[in-house]
Amino acid sequence: MPKVKIDGRVVEVEPGTTVLAAAEKAGVRIPRLCVVPGLYEGSSCRVCLVKTPAGRLFPACNYRVYRDEEFVATSPDLWEMRRVNFELLLAFHRIECWQCERKGACSLVSLAKELGVEGIPVCSECPLPPSECLLRRGILCLGMITLAGCEAECVAGGGECWGCRGPITRADVLERAFKRYSELGFDVTSVVSKAEIFWNSLDSFGVVKSVAGRASGGGRG
Amino acid sequence: MAERLVLSLEEVPAVAGKVNVYVRGEEARVRVEFGAVQEPRFFERSLKGRPVTQVPWVMSRICGVCSVAHLTCSIEAIERALGLEPEPEVRLLREVAKGIEILQNNFVHVLMAIPDFTGLSNVVEFSKRYPKIFSEMISINKSVLGVSNRVCGRFIHMPSLGVAEHGKPISGSELEAAAKELEGVGQRMRDLAAELSELWRSPAEGFRDPAPTYCVLDAAGDEYPFFSERLRFSDGTVVEAGSYKEAIEELKSPYSNAHYTLYKGSPFYVGSRARLQAYARMLPPEVRELEGALRMDPANPFDNVAAQYIETAWLSEVLSGMLRELAPSIRKAAEFRALKDVPAASGEGVGLATAPRGVLIHHYRVVNGRLDYANIITPTVMNARHIEVSGEALIRWARERGLHDEWQLKGLVAALVRAYDPCLPCSVH
Ligand code: SF4
Ligand code: SF4
Ligand code: FES
Numbered sequence: 302m303p304k305v306k307i308d309g310r311v312v313e314v315e316p317g318t319t320v321l322a323a324a325e326k327a328g329v330r331i332p333r334l335c336v337v338p339g340l341y342e343g344s345s346c347r348v349c350l351v352k353t354p355a356g357r358l359f360p361a362c363n364y365r366v367y368r369d370e371e372f373v374a375t376s377p378d379l380w381e382m383r384r385v386n387f388e389l390l391l392a393f394h395r396i397e398c399w400q401c402e403r404k405g406a407c408s409l410v411s412l413a414k415e416l417g418v419e420g421i422p423v424c425s426e427c428p429l430p431p432s433e434c435l436l437r438r439g440i441l442c443l444g445m446i447t448l449a450g451c452e453a454e455c456v457a458g459g460g461e462c463w464g465c466r467g468p469i470t471r472a473d474v475l476e477r478a479f480k481r482y483s484e485l486g487f488d489v490t491s492v493v494s495k496a497e498i499f500w501n502s503l504d505s506f507g508v509v510k511s512v513a514g515r516a517s518g519g520g521r522g
Numbered sequence: 523m524a525e526r527l528v529l530s531l532e533e534v535p536a537v538a539g540k541v542n543v544y545v546r547g548e549e550a551r552v553r554v555e556f557g558a559v560q561e562p563r564f565f566e567r568s569l570k571g572r573p574v575t576q577v578p579w580v581m582s583r584i585c586g587v588c589s590v591a592h593l594t595c596s597i598e599a600i601e602r603a604l605g606l607e608p609e610p611e612v613r614l615l616r617e618v619a620k621g622i623e624i625l626q627n628n629f630v631h632v633l634m635a636i637p638d639f640t641g642l643s644n645v646v647e648f649s650k651r652y653p654k655i656f657s658e659m660i661s662i663n664k665s666v667l668g669v670s671n672r673v674c675g676r677f678i679h680m681p682s683l684g685v686a687e688h689g690k691p692i693s694g695s696e697l698e699a700a701a702k703e704l705e706g707v708g709q710r711m712r713d714l715a716a717e718l719s720e721l722w723r724s725p726a727e728g729f730r731d732p733a734p735t736y737c738v739l740d741a742a743g744d745e746y747p748f749f750s751e752r753l754r755f756s757d758g759t760v761v762e763a764g765s766y767k768e769a770i771e772e773l774k775s776p777y778s779n780a781h782y783t784l785y786k787g788s789p790f791y792v793g794s795r796a797r798l799q800a801y802a803r804m805l806p807p808e809v810r811e812l813e814g815a816l817r818m819d820p821a822n823p824f825d826n827v828a829a830q831y832i833e834t835a836w837l838s839e840v841l842s843g844m845l846r847e848l849a850p851s852i853r854k855a856a857e858f859r860a861l862k863d864v865p866a867a868s869g870e871g872v873g874l875a876t877a878p879r880g881v882l883i884h885h886y887r888v889v890n891g892r893l894d895y896a897n898i899i900t901p902t903v904m905n906a907r908h909i910e911v912s913g914e915a916l917i918r919w920a921r922e923r924g925l926h927d928e929w930q931l932k933g934l935v936a937a938l939v940r941a942y943d944p945c946l947p948c949s950v951h
Contacts, residue, residue, distance in 0.1 A: 454675075454676060454681070455675070455676075455681040456681075457675065458671075458674070458675020458676045458680070458681035458682055458689075458690060459674070459675045459681055459682030459688065459689030459690025459691070460675065460680075460681025460682055460683075460684070460689050460690075461681075461689075463579060491573075494572075494573065494576075495576060498576060498579070498580060
């Protein structure tokens with residue numbers, strides 16, 4: 302049986318095993334997104350990149366081993382490449398976690414966290430289902446425009462988000478968020494006024510204000 | 523005569539924030555200066571013009587240690603100013619939140635100050651010498667924090683508290699569980715006191731308060747006053763919240779950014795020691811026994827630490843009782859978050875809260891739903907001058923007893939300052 306060495310750990314596997322499966326056997330974590338073993342192995346996301354010691358890159362999910370081979374799965378350049386690949390994918394994703402039923406069970410969100418990609422809103426971690434969103438009850442929650450990472454502590458604790466983790470800066474997400482605010486009857490000025498409390502001295506607040514300005518039909522920003 | 527700097531404590535360890543204590547002058551005319559090192563942060567002025575619903579959330583940032591005191595006192599002031607009446611359950615949960623904070627802050631401070639009462643130089647040494655007691659104290663603290671998370675979402679800047687609302691839905695069985703946990707805390711504290719009793723020695727036994735006037739919130743009947751509409755001074759004077767300025771004179775310290783206060787031209791004190799004296803009649807007998815175990819002398823400012831311990835044990839009973847009372851009728855809790863709009867009205871209101879370190883005052887004027895004026899007086903501001911006169915008396919007292927060693931005098935003054943549990947961030951809000 303071929304011996305596979307991944308990040309220095311050696312495992313014996315059946316011929317034809319993918320590097321991803323071998324890595325799992327060796328206890329080495331490789332991020333992945335598109336693969337569903339046995340169902341889809343088309344390697345489209347390229348989040349699972351690994352390399353040989355010589356620097357050749359492969360997607361771990363569909364590279365199969367038939368002889369003794371060695372791979373690197375953990376290195377700063379690999380993480381950077383995976384992150385960039387993922388960011389490109391995320392750029393096409395319509396982020397609207399506040400409307401999404403999956404919430405915490407979303408693999409995009411968990412991968413974003415794993416790869417350190419910012420731009421996902423607090424709503425992705427919110428314990429309330431979309432039907433119980435505080436905004437629907439007239440409570441101005443800043444979760445839609447605030448960076449996730451706190452497990453939506455305040456909402457979980459019976460309050461609303463005040464934005465302490467800082468603003469989302471992706472304009473399309475902000476645009477959809479402000480659209481949602483106005484659909485639910487919150488005027489842009491009150492959102493900005495609340496956001497000011499934590500964000501007033503941040504450069505990134507400028508992006509929020511300019512999107513807000515456009516949302517309210519000019520004026521601000 | 524030029525003053526001679528006798529002692530200078532640039533920093534008193536185990537005190538929240540940085541404090542300078544200078545002791546100047548000759549034998550007979552010693553003078554203590556207590557001053558905060560922090561810069562003022564202008565909370566009162568910077569919030570002018572903001573919607574009042576935002577105000578409590580920002581005011582709670584005055585202090586990370588007693589954030590609930592500022593949060594709730596701010597909420598109370600707004601409700602008074604706008605004539606809003608929270609539902610009784612909301613009020614009760616707010617009192618529980620306030621109580622948990624007093625309990626936890628007191629307890630942690632006892633732990634910070636314990637070396638002073640056991641002749642050790644710091645908490646690490648204490649933890650090594652008495653690992654069992656130390657780990658029990660840490661575990662009690664953990665239980666208390668667990669209760670606060672369960673009832674209020676989080677211990678610091680509790681997200682569930684708001685103007686006329688309590689946002690966290692909570693079930694009767696959760697309240698029962700919290701009550702049980704707190705009951706356990708009370709029992710564990712009484713057991714622990716028996717062990718502490720063996721070690722507990724006052725650093726200045728027999729020292730007496732040179733200025734025995736104190737101030738607390740006026741209790742309605744026999745209920746612990748987490749909030750109140752009146753102040754009560756130890757001379758029997760009762761002052762309506764709205765008239766606090768007639769009784770309490772707030773002055774700027776000449777040598778620091780902090781303020782200090784006087785009552786009838788003299789210093790007074792606030793905090794656990796004041797509360798235990800004022801509310802002595804409410805103490806259940808099993809809690810009273812702790813006074814004996816810790817040999818508490820209410821006239822000795824050092825014994826504020828013993829008072830904190832006793833009050834903690836007492837509050838765990840008070841709070842578990844409140845939670846039990848609340849449990850059967852809590853079904854409505856999920857609807858507490860119903861208040862969507864705080865009216866854009868005008869008015870003036872003074873919130874009075876019992877903060878862990880003493881009386882806290884938030885005074886607001888609201889114009890069209892926005893904050894127009896704010897004045898905040900914190901417990902450490904009220905204690906500031908009292909710390910100085912006690913310090914001066916303490917040095918004279920120690921010298922009369924033949925203590926002249928500078929190092930020892932410094933240690934004693936530091937222990938005195940610590941006993942007041944001052945919070946410097948609060949004093950330079
Ligand atoms: S309650 Fe707040 S955090 Fe939760 S989904 Fe709604 S906006 Fe997002
Ligand atoms: S205010 Fe901060 S901690 Fe609270 S939900 Fe928003 S980002 Fe999270
Ligand atoms: S998981 Fe998508 S390319 Fe491997």
